[in-house]
Amino acid sequence: MIRKSFFTLCLSLNLIFFSSENDQEKFDIVSTSQRPSNSLSVEQALTSQIENLNTKLKALETELKHRIEALESTNNLKSEQLTHCLTTLESKNVQAYWLKQHQHPPTNCREVKDRGYDVSTTYLIKPDFAPNATKVLCDLEKKGGGWTYILNRFDGSQSFDFDLEDYKKGFGKLSGEFWLGLDNVYYLTGYKMNELLVELVDWNDQSVYAYYDRFRVGSEDEGYVMTVSGYNGTAGDSLSYSNNMKFSTKTKDFDKSSTASCAEYFDASWWYNYCMKSLLTGKYLKGEVSQEHKDKIMFWQTFRGTAYSLKEVRMMVRPRVKSDGN
Known part of the structure; x- marks a missing residue:
């Protein structure tokens, strides 16, 4: 102009x-x-x-x-x-x-929430003593928020039939089904006591949960031993049976069974005792299964039993806000 x-x-x-x-x-x-x-x-x-x-x-x-x-x-x-x-x-x-x-990246999803974020999505974190930062999926809304996913299954698109090396490193995609990796879970939970939230959904879309106020996974030298206690929820307690058990795979048998390898027999890696009351790494099938697949599926005994393959399962951890020193 x-x-x-x-x-x-x-x-x-x-x-x-x-x-x-x-x-x-x-x-x-x-x-x-x-x-x-x-x-x-x-x-x-x-x-x-x-x-x-x-x-x-x-x-x-x-x-x-x-x-x-x-x-x-x-x-x-x-x-x-x-x-x-x-x-x-x-x-x-x-x-x-x-x-x-x-500025240090947050050490877990609870710290992500404490920094003012409120969208449940993927974030970069670096747990204490972890050698590298890693991307994780955070739930910043559910039950107070601040949960870091360690397992997510909902459509059967990802195989969970792997041995120890894959379970150590993790597999799958954060945008889909995945296992975060035993090493990552150790860095998240091994140095401080965490809470565990397990969510289960059946094929009628009924949703239940199991909350544990103490959860820890040890180092590789400890056999990735799981410590879990303090159940509360609506799903029933099918995980405490595996308390203080090492993580077993087909080539690394740490269960208490003297007759057979639980991981080999049930064709899945898990924290086995004699052998288990839950198997969230089992085969992904739909609903009621035949005797052939009983106990070899993704199940939670106190919710739908051992012959019912669940539709969705999630395992999430976060540091306890307060600790009584135990």
Whole structure:
């Protein structure tokens, strides 16, 4: 808009100059060749006309000057605004860089919630003593929030038929079914007492839960032994039977059975005793199963029994807010 006005003013000035030059030429012709008898009147008229043109010219010059000053002022203002924006952006980038370099990632999903986040999704955490940060799935809403998923199954798309190395590292996708990995669970729970929340859903979409106020998984040297106690909930307690048991696989048998390997017989890795009352890593089938698959499925004995393959299971942990020292 300003550029258009500037062009209009320049065009007006050119027209005035052109008009003045033409009038001057007319004056010279009249004064030298065909000077009328009333030449004084003609000269006075032309002089008056020139004076009017000069007045208009000065007015246009003044207006042009004001327009230029306004344009410069606007440009200066925009320049100042741009400088301010760039300075602010640079400052924020520096702050973000500093935070990225110096602020420790949260150690678990409870700390994610404590930092003000409230959307249940994936976050980067670095548990105490863990060698590297890792992505986890957090539930920041359920039962106070701050839960870190260690197991999630809901459609059977991910096989759980793996041996120790895979169970150590973890497998699956955080956007789907997965096992977080025994090493990660150890770093989450091995140095401080955690709570455990197990959620179960059957094929009628009935949902129940089992809550334990003490849960810990030991290191690899300890055989990833599980400590669990303090049950409360609606699902019944089918996990405490495996308390203080090491994690068994087909090649690493730590169960108490003297006749056979539970992991080999039931074709699944788990914390076996003589052998188990729950198997959340078992085969994913639908509802009631035949005798052939009994006890080899994803089941929870006190909810639907050992011959019913559940639809959904979730295991989540979070640090206890208060500890009584036990």
